[in-house]
Amino acid sequence: MYHIRMVPLRLGSRIVTKLMRRSLCETRARYSAVDTPPDVKVKASVIPKGIFGQPTCHTHPHLIAEGHLTxxxxxxxxxxxxxxxxxxxxxxxxxxxxxxxxxxxxxxxxxxxxxxxxxxxxxxxxxxxxxxxxxxxxxxxxxxxxxxxxxxxxxxxxxxxxxxxxxxxxxxxxxxxxxxxxxxxxxxxxxxxxxxxxxxxxxxxxxxxxxxxxxxxxxxxxxxxxxxxxxxxxxxxxxxxxxxRVIKSPAEIQLLKEACYIGSQSVNLAMACTKPGTSEHAISSVLEYAARCGGAQHAAFPPVVAGGTRATHIHYVANDQILNDGDMLLVDSGCQRWLYNSDISRTWPVSGTFSKHHRILYELVLSVQKRLIELLNEQRPALDTLFDHMCRLLGTHLQQEGIFPKNLDNQELIGKAYRVCPHHVSHYLGLDVHDAPLVRRRTPIASGMLVTVEPGIYIRPDDESIPPEFRGVGIRVEDDVLITDKGVEVLTESCVKEVRDIEAIVGTQAT
Incomplete structure (x- = not known):
């Protein structure tokens, strides 16, 4: 039996202050000019006054702008x-x-x-x-x-x-x-x-x-x-x-930007609250607290808060263990703002400092993710093609680091990479976390789509084909990327992911 340490959230924290600074009214005011083209502006009188089965611009002006339905x-x-x-x-x-x-x-x-x-x-x-x-x-x-x-x-x-x-x-x-x-x-x-x-x-x-x-x-x-x-x-x-649905309107894009910003700040706060002895459950609570305070209605899905070897289980959601010094912590979370979702994954050291071998794996995954985002910008490959790129990149990097054998041919290398990352690298995002599921991932990418980019590595503790110092680790880095006519825009860029930034933020929240 163990005692769960509570992590108080001091509103004087720099991170919490940043999260709370943008009120819902300020956020809506920032985007109201682009929500609706001038020629289709709706007068407030179109929305009837009264108490109805959902909020309106009359009953909840702090949530819904004048003349908007939602x-x-x-x-x-x-x-x-x-x-x-x-x-x-x-x-x-x-x-x-x-x-x-x-x-x-x-x-x-x-x-x-x-x-x-x-x-x-x-x-x-x-x-x-x-x-x-x-x-x-x-x-x-x-x-x-x-x-x-x-x-x-x-x-x-x-x-x-x-x-x-x-x-x-x-x-x-x-x-x-x-x-x-x-x-x-x-x-x-x-x-x-x-x-x-x-x-x-x-x-x-x-x-x-x-x-x-x-x-x-x-x-x-x-x-x-x-x-x-x-x-x-x-x-x-x-x-x-x-x-x-897979092509988002300007109004939808603004809601998704808000969800991604809120989700990013909640993960940053979770990093700040992470210390050895903290529970996965406490970190999960921080994610929900920060998202709701930031303007989200609730989580987009049950979050993954997986320390140590538990991160090798891709959909681990028990979140009931204690985080130990030397563990890596993998978090996959998102929030929902008026039914529109964010989906973010980050991995960081519980102690606040990457070990040598953890840093090698983390920087490898981060390098692959950055290259995949560049490919989206340069070539606009279909998501299935992006997945093929991920397998090749992961395999090559793992081989270069000596984690995979040197004598593998191209197909063997891709197959081995798929075994350490058995999930797809991307999905559409919007009203559903896995949005518009009937739109195949071989569909050409187009402006107005929002997609995730989420390579990972999951090396089980008993995988004897991998050098022992790299076993028992799960790492994933996931961002939400908007496709535009001018290129790509990473909507979750405010969620830290560089090694130096992670080490600077982990554990800084007073307990």
């Missing part, structure tokens, strides 16, 4: 997304001259046990098209051929004083149409009869619906029943949606 994003942008999706789906050749019924469900509440809910997280596709944060809602868009327009109906929970007594305010149908800029809003209880009538009278028709792994299983049987009764074709809108 933090940084206007009703116009959400409507523009719906317009683009309808255009993409209705232009699919094998569905020409049909009525298109697009059904996008929100997420439902989920429970840990009995009446204890998890923190609600909206379905990314639904949020992307509506900005609505309420659970169990449904977006339906209908376009009749050859009409040039489509109709949008949003199904939400109606006002209910008893339910609102326990769960908080609801928007209700009368306000939802104006708040979310849709043609009409109806009670969610009426969705089943609405869809049944629609599919029965709209032939030939195609229903666009995520049939595999539906966001709200409670609605799935209703939708399946309507389809079977009407003998209407079914298709999935997700690929088109993900192709849209």
């Amino acid at each position: 933090c940084g994003i206007t009703p116009h942008e959400f409507k523009e997304r719906r317009d683009r999706l309808v255009e993409k789906l209705t232009s699919v050749p094998n569905h020409a001259h049909k009525t298109h019924v697009i059904v996008i469900p929100a997420a439902r509440k989920q429970f840990m046990s009995d009446k204890i809910p998890y923190v609600f997280r909206q379905n990314s596709d639904f949020f992307y098209l509506t900005g609505c944060m309420e659970p169990a809602a449904v977006l339906v868009m209908v376009k009749y051929e050859p009409d040039s327009f489509y109709k949008t109906t949003l199904f939400v929970h109606e006002k209910d004083s008893h339910a609102e007594l326990w769960e908080g305010p609801r928007t209700g149908c009368s306000a939802a149409a104006r708040l979310f800029s849709v043609d009409e809003a109806r009670p969610v209880e009426n969705f089943s009869s609405f869809l049944h009538r629609l599919t029965a009278t709209s032939k030939p028709a195609v229903v666009w619906y995520q049939n595999e792994e539906p966001p709200n299983p409670d609605l799935h049987d209703t939708i399946q029943f309507s389809l079977k009764q009407a003998h209407i074709s079914l298709d999935d809108p997700q690929l088109a949606l993900h192709q849209m």
Whole structure:
């Protein structure tokens, strides 16, 4: 049994002061000029006044700018997304001259046990098209051929004083149409009869619906029943949606910059709080504390805080051990700001000073990561091609350091490099941590994409093919990189990663 040392966070710390200096109002003011083009500025009167099922610019002016529906994003942008999706789906050749019924469900509440809910997280596709944060809602868009327009109906929970007594305010149908800029809003209880009538009278028709792994299983049987009764074709809108989502708008980029800045400062603070005897759990708590104070709603995912040999387990999230002098600490964390995520990995010595062999491995990984970012800037390779570059670079560097044998041919070297870094080097980032998963990583890189660059080395303690002084170590360096017309921009650059900077910051937070 051991005693967990608490790490108090003194607000006089230089790092904490830097983290807190930029208030949420200052951050929003900094970006408000580029959130919306001048010709589509939305007047505050477009957003109705009242207490609804989510924050508005009237109830939470410290979070949402005037005329915006959610933090940084206007009703116009959400409507523009719906317009683009309808255009993409209705232009699919094998569905020409049909009525298109697009059904996008929100997420439902989920429970840990009995009446204890998890923190609600909206379905990314639904949020992307509506900005609505309420659970169990449904977006339906209908376009009749050859009409040039489509109709949008949003199904939400109606006002209910008893339910609102326990769960908080609801928007209700009368306000939802104006708040979310849709043609009409109806009670969610009426969705089943609405869809049944629609599919029965709209032939030939195609229903666009995520049939595999539906966001709200409670609605799935209703939708399946309507389809079977009407003998209407079914298709999935997700690929088109993900192709849209992978290219970020200016407003999305600003939210991602904020998430990356907040996440970077939380990792810097975690470094400062690291000393021998500190627990992984305490460092995990620092990450969450700093992110929330900086303006994030919560973590993007359960963080990895892995000391010593535990860092060789790529998804170690127990975070329940003590950090010892001589250990390296691998942290993989991120935060979520209005559903937009950051994803950062850093590795540092618990003592504050790299040992000779740890420094060799760390600088090797850092060198590979920097070269991969340069390649993104110079060549814009697809992410799968970037992964091939990583394997070659890792293998060559490890061979040059004498960690891999000299007598390996090129393919053997790449294979051995893959065994010490068995994960991909990059993924798209946005509303989901692994964003737009239906967009293949062999897709050409384009401006507006945000990707991670995260090479690593994981050498198990029992790997006898590696010299013993390098065994039992896991190292990863991960940054979030925005692709622009002018090159690449590392959004997590404020998170320290040079050896001299790490050694200067680790352990400096008073305990």
